[in-house]
Amino acid sequence: MLKLIDAISRFTVKQKAATSRKNFLKGIAAAIGSVPIVKTLAGPVLAGSEGTLAPRVKKGVRTACDLAVVKGGSPAAITRKAIEALGGIDRFVKKGDTVVIKPNIGWDRAPEYAANTNPEVVETLIRLCKAAGARRVRVFDNSCNAADMCYRNSGIAAAVKKAEGYISYINKEKFLPGRFPAGSEMEDWPIYRDAVECDCFINVPIAKNHGLTKLTLSMKNLMGVCGGMRGRIHWNIDKKLPELAKFISPDLTVIDAYRILLRYGPSGGDLKDVKKTGTVIAGTDPVLADSYAASLFGLSSRDIDHIMQGERYGLGTTNIGLAKITKITI
C-alpha cells in the first residue's frame, strides 16, 4: 500500500513539472474537439436529427406512347428498343443525375430460373443512363436470401460492374421511417434512403408467379426498398403495395418478361416452370405496365387485387384497350 501511495505521489510530482506542457496539450485537444466531424463522432450518432423520409416526387415525363412492348431474341436489344419507343432515356435522365435502378435480386438463383431480373436488361439500362450523362447509377435490392449469394448468382453484380454502374449492398443504417399519409398501414415503415434520394428511379421487376398476389410485377418489386419485418407487408398487401408505389413513385417502369416464371414463384427453381416470352414492357404508368404484364400469364388486371387497388389509388389505369401501346417485334 505504501508503495502505491509512493508511486502516486511520484506521478503527481512529475505532472507538476509538466504543467505547461499539459496546458499546451489541453489546448490542442480543445482545438481538435471543436472540429464538427469529431464532435458528431463523439456524440451519439444521428440522434433522430434526420428523422424521417418524405415521399418521392414523380417526374412528369411525357413519352411518345403510354407503353412500349418489345419482343425479340436478345434481352439487351429489346430493352434498348423499348426505351427508344418511349422517346429515349434522355427524357428521364439528365446530365449529372443520380439514377437508381431497382431490379429484383431477391433470390439465390441463376438468371435462367426467372426468379431475378435478367442481368442483361439491367446492364443495358445502366449503359443507356450512363450515355445520357448520369453521374451515378446505383443498383440494389434488399434481398430475401443472403445478399452476397443473390448478387453474385443472379449475374447482376457482374453485369452492373461491366456497365460501370454502382452495385450497392443494403446498409441497415440507411433505413428511415417513411412519411406515409396519416392512418396509412404503411405509416413509418422503414424505407431505404437511396431509393428516395435520387433524381430518377427506374423500377425493373421481373414478371413472375407469386402465391399471395398471384403475380409479382412492378409494385410488388418495390418491397425491395423496405426494411423492417417485411413479412408484415403481406398482411393486407393489396392496400399496402399501392401506397408504397405512391411513396416511391418510380419515374420509369421496365418489366423484364424475357423469361417468366409460371408456377411456384417467386423463387421457382425448376426450368420446366419457366417460359421464354422474350418481352420487355416499358412505361411510366406502373398500373398499366403491370396490367399488360398480367396478360402474358393469361390473367387480367381484374384478377389481381393490388393492381385494381393501384388504379383506385390514382397511380394509373388498368385499361389496356384505351392506352396507346407501341408493340414492336425485333
Next chain:
Amino acid sequence: MAVTAKQMVLARRACQTLSVLLLCYIIWSTRYPLSGFINPAFYFYMDPFAMIITSIAERVLLTGLVSAAAMLVLSYAIGRAFCGWICPLGALLDLLSWAASPVRRLFRKKHREPEPSRLRLGKYAILLAIFLFALAGVQTAWVLDPITIFVRTFSFNIHPFINGAIDSGFNRVLGATGYPEWLEAFYDRLRELFLGIATPEFSHAGVIFGIFAAILVLSLVRRRFWCRYLCPLGATLALPAGSSPFRRSAERCTANCGICKNTCRMNAIRGDNSYIPGECVLCLDCLVDCPGEKATFSFRKGRDRAVSRGQENEKRGQSMAEEIVIAIVPGSGQASSDSYRHCSGARVKPGNVQGIISGKKPVLTRSQFLATAIGSIVIASGPLSAAPAQKKGRPGTAAGLRPPGALPEEDFISRCIRCGNCMKVCPTNLLQPSSIAGRPGAAWSPVLDTRRGYCEYGCNLCGQVCPTDAIRELTLGQKQKFQIGIAVFDKKICLPYAKGENCIVCEEHCPVPEKAIRVKEAVVKGKRVMQPYVVRDLCIGCAICELKCPVEPDKAIVVKKARDAGGSPAGPGIKPAS
C-alpha cells in the same frame, strides 16, 4: 554446412509470424464464396493429436491421418519443431511473453528455485486421459486441442470483434458525414471483398474466449506455460521427439553459467546443462544467448540416452566424432565479452540468477506499473460494467437441429472437434455453438439457431470445411434433398388459421422448387383465405419459413427434428428422389 544460430532464430520468428498470419487469413476467408486457395481444414490435418484421437474415438480412418503421421515422423526426425516454429498458439504465446517481458522483469525474485521438471508430466497425464476416453469411444480432444482453441477463438471472438469494429466505425463516419459517395463506394467494396455483408455473432463466445485468455495469462506466469505443462498436442509430438537423433549438445561448455537454463522457454535444460529432448521446441535461444558459443544442435548416429543425462564429459571424445555434418552452431565473430560479464560474480550459483540476459532499465518501476495498472482497471471497469447483459434464452436452438449432412447425433458429437469452421462459413449465421448448460458433452457443437438464420438452399459450405467429416461433404444436389428437420405449423397463432387473414410469407420463401409449403383455400370467420400446409415429403427443414414468419414472439411455423414433428420416425438423411 553450418548455419548460424542467429539466422535460424530470425528464420523461426519469420516462420511463426507467417504461420499465424496464414491461419488468420484462412479463418478470415472461411466464408462465402470459399476461395479454395487453402481449405480451412488445412491446419487440422497437421494436428496429429486431434486426428488420432478422433479416429480412435470414432473407429474410423480419417484422411487427415496421413498428414498427422507425417507430422509424427517429422517430430522424430528433428523434435518438436512444430511447437516452436509453426504452432500458431505457441507463436502467440511467444509474442505475448516478449511483449510482457518488461513487466515480468519488474516482478522477478532475485533468486529462484528451479522449477521441477516433473511438472512437464502434466501434459502427458492430460493426453493419457483423453486417450482413455477415446478408447471408450468418447472424443474429448476438442476441449484442449491448441489448433482448435486458436481457430475457435478467432472465429467466435476476434473476427466478429474486428469485423464489427470496422463495420460500425465506417457507419459512424458515414452517418456523420452524410454518406459521401467515394467513402460509401469504398465501404461497399470492402464489405464485398473483405468484411462480408454482415458481421456474424456467436453465442457463448464469452466462455470460449475465457479459455483462450486463461492460456494467455498463464504464459505471463511462466513463458509457454501451456506448452510446457498442459498442451496435449505438445505431448503427442514429444513422444517421438524424445528419442529423436537430432540433439542439442553442450559438451564443450565448461563454465555452466546457467544462462541457457534461464533463457529456455520450455524449461527443458537442467541445471547440469543436460536437456530433455521431448521438451525442446527448437527455438534455439540457448545457442544465441550462450556467451561462450559452446552449444550446438546436430544429428547423431545412435540414440545415446546417456548424452542427455549429463554424462557428456565422459563420452565427449566419442560423441564429437559421431557428429554428422548438418549442424546449427552459434554465430561466429564477436564472442560477446559483454555477456560474460553477467556471470562473472563469484558468489553466483549457476542457473539461479535472474535478469542475467538483459541489463536494460525498466520503463516504469514496479510500483509505478502497479499504480498504472490498477488505475486503468478502475477506469475501464466503468464502461465494461455498463455493457448490456447477454440476451437470455435462444428459442431458435430448442429443436436441437444439426447442419445438413451431419452424422447421426451420437456420432456427430463424438466426431466434431468444435473448431467452429462450419459456423464461421455459414452465410446466414444460422450455425451457432450449442450451450454448455444443456448437455456438457455436446457443448459448442454446431446447432441451428433458426431465429438467427436459415439454411441457404444453394449453399453446402459447412460440409466442405469440416476437418473430421462430422458434417459430410454433400454435393449441392444431395444437400438440397437432405432433410434437416420438418416444418410444423402452430395453427393457434398462424394468421390464416387463427384470424382468417392472408399472410403466407412462409410459402413465398420456401426454396424447394415445387414448394414444400403449399396453400389451400378456406373460409375463416367469413373471410376467404389461403391457408398454408407442409408437404412433409418435400420439406427439407431449411427453416427460412421460421425465420421469415412475421408472427412474433412465438413463430407460427417451427422446424423440428423429424421424430419430434410427429409422423414418420425417419431421422435426418437424404430423401429418396421423388
